[in-house]
Amino acid sequence: xxxxEKQILPCDEGCPVKAxxxxxxxxxxxxxxxxxxxxxxxxxxxxxxxxxxxxxxxxQELNMLVENKLVTKKAYPEIPPRVEYRLTELGxxxxxxxxxxxxxxxxxxx
Amino acid sequence: xxxxEKQILPCDEGCPVKAxxxxxxxxxxxxxxxxxxxxxxxxxxxxxxxxxxxxxxxxQELNMLVENKLVTKKAYPEIPPRVEYRLTELGxxxxxxxxxxxxxxxxxxx
DNA sequence: TAGGGTACCTACTTAATGGTTAGAATTATT
DNA sequence: AATAATTCTAACCATTAAGTAGGTACCCTA
Numbered sequence: 586x587x588x589x590e591k592q593i594l595p596c597d598e599g600c601p602v603k604a605x606x607x608x609x610x611x612x613x614x615x616x617x618x619x620x621x622x623x624x625x626x627x628x629x630x631x632x633x634x635x636x637x638x639x640x641x642x643x644x645q646e647l648n649m650l651v652e653n654k655l656v657t658k659k660a661y662p663e664i665p666p667r668v669e670y671r672l673t674e675l676g677x678x679x680x681x682x683x684x685x686x687x688x689x690x691x692x693x694x695x
Numbered sequence: 696x697x698x699x700e701k702q703i704l705p706c707d708e709g710c711p712v713k714a715x716x717x718x719x720x721x722x723x724x725x726x727x728x729x730x731x732x733x734x735x736x737x738x739x740x741x742x743x744x745x746x747x748x749x750x751x752x753x754x755q756e757l758n759m760l761v762e763n764k765l766v767t768k769k770a771y772p773e774i775p776p777r778v779e780y781r782l783t784e785l786g787x788x789x790x791x792x793x794x795x796x797x798x799x800x801x802x803x804x805x
Numbered sequence: 806t807a808g809g810g811t812a813c814c815t816a817c818t819t820a821a822t823g824g825t826t827a828g829a830a831t832t833a834t835t
Numbered sequence: 836a837a838t839a840a841t842t843c844t845a846a847c848c849a850t851t852a853a854g855t856a857g858g859t860a861c862c863c864t865a
Binding site for chain 1: 709710711715722785788792793800803
């Protein structure tokens with residue numbers, strides 16, 4: 586009689602959840618993506634849209650999102666400065682995640 | 696001529712993204728939910744399934760998930776002890792989020 | 806000339822997270 | 836009699852993430 590052992594496939598480096606969270610797991614990351622959505626957003630608009638975020642965190646996250654190619658940044662050579670952020674193709678592909686998050690929040694928490 | 700101003704609805708306390716992330720935003724939370732899925736999982740199985748998590752974090756997260764009613768815990772009065780975790784109704788409702796996360800990871804990152 | 810608006814950056818401090826080690830409890834096995 | 840197995844706690848320290856406060860730059864308006 587053999588011991589029946591449950592099959593477990595260890596989920597480490599290649600784990601898709603882990604990989605996604607590495608980019609999206611920051612405290613503010615998904616909130617920012619949610620706010621930009623399929624629109625254009627200026628820095629100041631984002632700041633007003635997420636009042637509880639600090640300026641440091643906002644730019645830090647935006648820089649990180651640009652680095653990870655989820656967001657594009659377009660700065661106009663004007664005074665006062667104007668900078669626009671929008672989601673890339675890749676960034677847009679994260680919206681289904683955010684939408685599910687919104688759905689869950691609306692139906693169960695808020 | 697009026698200045699056309701963009702309409703912004705500040706997303707603070709009642710924001711569904713924020714509310715969801717408050718419960719699900721931990722570094723390991725979604726990984727654990729992903730592993731339990733619609734199955735039963737013992738503590739040791741989870742540990743093996745997520746090799747990079749420390750015991751402390753695993754228990755800490757599991758306790759938090761039980762507190763937040765996403766997971767139920769059933770301990771059998773045996774020696775050696777046996778404890779089973781599974782998702783609650785509410786926990787099961789987070790699976791669509793995790794699935795989207797998996798999808799995104801598989802298609803774009805891994 | 807003082808202040809406002811916009812988009813940052815930098816340094817410092819605090820809070821959150823994570824790792825390590827040790828140990829408890831109880832029985833079967835060696 | 837010592838060891839292994841399993842689930843968990845507690846204490847301590849290290850690392851990382853996040854918050855706070857200040858400063859820069861430029862032009863316009865008052």
